[in-house]
Amino acid sequence: MMHLVRPRVHVSEPVPREVDEALRREFDLVGTPQGADGIVSMLTVTVDDAYLEAAGPQLRVVANYAVGVNNIDLAAARRREVVVANTPDVLTGATAELALTLMLSLLRRVGEGDRFVRRREPWRFSLEFMLGRRLAGATVLIVGAGRIGRETARLAEAFGARPVLAGRGDDLDSLLREADIVSLHVPLGDDTRHLVDARRLRLMKPTAVLINTSRGAVVDEEALAAALHEGVIAGAGLDVYEHEPEVCEKLLPLKNVVLSPHLGSATRDTRIAMGMLCVEALRAVLLEGRTPANAVT
Known part of the structure; x- marks a missing residue:
């Protein structure tokens, strides 16, 4: 009896049980x-030319367990005819919700209030207390x-805000001057690394706040810490960091910052759905001989 050899798959880190079983x-x-x-690579794994070389010439597909692919050398993958896939769409709602969570937590001083209560500071209801x-x-x-x-724009509008979308080619400098909240949703690349630097922070209103749920290096973290300390802008809500998981030490003592540990897609149903997209990409390439719909190379 002939036994079919099943494709071999390496998973860089543990995945949810449902994904592992699939x-x-x-x-x-x-x-x-x-x-x-x-x-199956996590965003914490750098899939560069050396990694692909070590994996071997039989490698046919890398399914990245994220929507961003800045951890993968796409040019190297193309040279080796390795398909790279990501996990679009399924984490859209969860990440947008977290962006709104950071906005609201910052504007309504929830993080600051939480720390205040835990310190057992004396307080009583007052019309002027901790206004946001x-x-x-x-x-x-x-x-x-x-x-x-x-x-994110749709959710913000539902709260009564006025969203303004800035895409490639728009005059970002002019738009920054008019914004009360700046929320970043760009992929990380050579053209977006330190997109928000010291110069652009100075363009923002002193009452404005910055939200980042994209990739940490889109913001110059040292420049942001300085701007927050000096009152150049009013606050920041960050879910991602330039040297993740390390966080700029200068950010930690600031009261006008809300920090979360990369929770954008961190709901169970979202993480399972992301994993199933990875499974589908592997199945398409290794079992069905086709390019998956979520291929980026």
Whole structure:
């Protein structure tokens, strides 16, 4: 009896049980990328030319467990005819929700209030105590008019804000001057690294706040810490960091910053859906001999 050899797949980090079971039904999981036909990579793994070389010439597909692919050398993958896929759409709503969470937490001083209560500071209800601002009526500049940016704009508008979308080719400098909230939703690349630097922070209103749920290096973190300390802008809500998981030490003591540990897609149903997209990409390339719909190379 002839036994069919199942494709070998390496998973760089543990995945949800449902995704693991789906992988094991169709593939043999291996502990290293060497000799694998397919790889499920996390955004914490740098898939560069050396990584692809070490994996071997049999490698046919890398399914990145993220929508961003800045951790992968796409040119190197193309040279080696390795298909790279990502996980679009399924994390749009969750990430947009987190962007709104950061906006509201910052404007309504929720993080600051939480720390205040935990310190057991004395307080009583007062009409002037810990006043914040509403999202309603604010001009929210959405930098990056892709899926997540558009959904963030929709949610902000539902709160009564006025969203303004900034895409490629728009005059970002002029738009920054008018915004009450700046929310970043661009992929990380050579043209967006430090997109928000010291110069652009100085263009913003002193009452404006910055939200980043895209990639940490889109913002010059040192420049942001300085701007917050000096009152150049009023606050920031960050879910991603330039040298993640390290966070600029100068940000940590600031009261006008809300920090979360890369939770944009962190709901169970979202993470499972992302994993199933990876499974589908592996199945398409390794079992069905076709290019998956979510291929980026």
